[in-house]
Amino acid sequence: xIPRHLIIAFSVLLVAAVGLSxxxxxxxxxxxxxxxxxxDTRPLAPPVTGPxxxxxxxxxxxxxxxxxxxxxxxxMPSGRQQRAEELLRALLSIYLDKNSPHRLGxxxxxxxxxxxxxGVAVIDINAxxxxxxxxxxxxxxxxxxxLIQTVTVNVPNLNKVKILVDGKQRETLAGHAxxxxxxxVAAVNQLVTQLQSGQ
Numbered sequence: 001x002i003p004r005h006l007i008i009a010f011s012v013l014l015v016a017a018v019g020l021s022x023x024x025x026x027x028x029x030x031x032x033x034x035x036x037x038x039x040d041t042r043p044l045a046p047p048v049t050g051p052x053x054x055x056x057x058x059x060x061x062x063x064x065x066x067x068x069x070x071x072x073x074x075x076m077p078s079g080r081q082q083r084a085e086e087l088l089r090a091l092l093s094i095y096l097d098k099n100s101p102h103r104l105g106x107x108x109x110x111x112x113x114x115x116x117x118x119g120v121a122v123i124d125i126n127a128x129x130x131x132x133x134x135x136x137x138x139x140x141x142x143x144x145x146x147l148i149q150t151v152t153v154n155v156p157n158l159n160k161v162k163i164l165v166d167g168k169q170r171e172t173l174a175g176h177a178x179x180x181x182x183x184x185v186a187a188v189n190q191l192v193t194q195l196q197s198g199q
Contacts, residue, residue, distance in 0.1 A: 105132020
């Protein structure tokens with residue numbers, strides 16, 4: 001027969017062990033990281049000053065491979081370069097929305113747009129836009145055409161557009177869309193006409 005004091009000591013130890021296990025489980029659960037929502041990591045742009053204007057943003061739609069003009073009312077600065085940048089930031093805000101018809105990776109942004117006379121625009125996108133872009137002929141073509149058409153329709157007298165990534169030339173956007181040469185605005189207009197009908 002086991003002495004009574006040993007049974008009591010064993011019971012106390014057993015209760016202590018169970019209590020410590022429950023406490024450790026509770027602490028582990030409390031320390032586990034909770035899933036976090038996607039955070040917009042783009043740098044905070046200064047507030048836009050200028051009257052609100054009606055513009056046309058050319059929005060890509062992946063489900064049918066089309067490009068559709070979307071009328072929007074946004075504040076627009078007076079300078080041509082700043083106007084072009086603001087147009088593209090408004091377009092990217094659509095693409096970064098969780099319900100976007102053409103999702104871009106988190107942190108995608110426009111670094112700057114340079115307007116070089118006569119009639120040349122240089123769009124400088126950040127590496128996050130290019131590095132997280134989905135690879136594929138149509139999806140890349142939609143992004144490039146969307147950026148170019150949005151700028152050239154709203155900022156007149158542009159004939160050619162070049163796209164840089166972090167201020168440097170890059171061969172392709174994500175393996176397909178050529179970024180090494182200048183895009184002819186008239187040729188992009190023809191492509192956009194085809195994409196607007198979803199062909």
